[in-house]
Amino acid sequence: MSGAASASAIAAAVRSGKRSAKDVVRETLDKIRLEDGVINAFTAVRQEGALADAAAVDEAYAAGRDPGPLAGAPFAVKNLYDIAGLATIAGSRIDRDRPPASRDAALVRRLRAAGAILVGALNMDEYAFGFSTENTHYGPTRNPHDRTRIAGGSSGGSAAAVAASLIPLSLGSDTNGSIRVPAALTGIFGLRPTYGRLSRAGMRLFAASIDVGGPLARSVADLAIAYDTLQGPDPEDPACAQRPPEPISHLLGRGLDGVRIAVAEGYFASQGAAEVFAAVERFAAALGTSRRIELPAPAVARGAAMIVTSVEGAELHLDDLKARAADFDPKTRARFLAGALAPGAWYSHAQRLRRWYCQAMSEVFKTTDVILAPTTPYAAFPIGQIWTEIGGAKLPVAGHLGVFTQPLSFAGLPTISAPAAPSGSLPLGIQIVAAPWREDLIFRVAAAAESLGAAQSHAPAP
């Protein structure tokens, strides 16, 4: 029992004294050592620290103290999360020069306080500016389902480590799809919470007005227990809402009664491979859903998200772009430089458009509770591929991965990417989307889909 077991099962075993946390962590570290050389999900492994934390969990249990709801469950985080004692590299060469973090990021602290064991840091696109985790400095993260293909990004290491059963749980971050895209391409669940729901204190941000952190896991139950653990206000993140935790784990069995579900059509039913839209249809049919809905101006919303992202990201890194542009990953350098040159009117208009778009989406949620849409326009592509063709148009194959995720995150909507039941050799994901702060609804739908077999995380072929 280690990476292949769920976080919930590990915690139950440790909390009942059937397994020691130290044994679980030893097995996990062995598995990472033996199997991650090919996958390349990890950029740092916390060997001694993880074993010490596991020993503390075992001591708590032995002393009759509650070791926490995630006792002994190994997890790892995208390497833009602060980990005390390590430099927070955010996929870059430049940030290797920064001093080690003095303490863990807020979300890391919350998982560790619940007894989960931090085992390492995970690969990503440089500064989260990408969808493929083909990182020039640290190498590409490979998809456990086909190691010649990408794992998605930018939280590619976070997804691949969970999909390969190296660990049961990870944290990623999502600006335009960076949790949802890799979760979809590796066949696991990923949560993008409502903007402002979870603290980002101690995370190296990319585009602060869009960024969120969130968990990835192989089951809805694990995703839920992590989400419940991560909630709560934090004055150290100015965007974190002053809302008390709203736990959802106890709602997972509540079913779909009263939940109005519709499939996004138009924009969300074009610009992709036929198998993607067929997967959405099968998923909707399993849930008994035939309603269709047209969302307002998704193409314009996506464009505005691209402008906001480019400008905020470039401004954040402007000093390094001036002083040492050559040290940026060639895959991000030109896009960061271009973002630094955008006229102010573009940015201001994009942010105003965002307010209009949120209001338009609010109208949608007056008659619909949950929207279903594909997560990506196609399955994982081979590492190194640059272009693709959709409907006769030549498109950048990595950039186009965000076509269905970007419009939804621009409105700050909570979304779970759920793995569609296997129909081909490569995984695909379905976005389950609700109004702001209604994570309860997307968890209920994801749990129902999982119990019906419509959503299913499946192990890669050996």
Add this chain to the structure above:
Amino acid sequence: MAEPFEPAQYVPQAAGSVGLTIAPEDLADVISAFSVLARVAAQVMAATLPEDIVAAAVFAPDSGETQ
């Protein structure tokens, strides 16, 4: 009527305005990336908005208000 926009002319000029020096070997890629942004921006800027739609200082997805 506005002059046709030429990213190849704009990029090197604008770089100086924010103190950036773009290496010659990067220039073509930056112009290409900026051209993509400019195409996207044209679509975004074409969307007219009421004057009372304001950007939020801190983005809150459900309030529609500046915080």
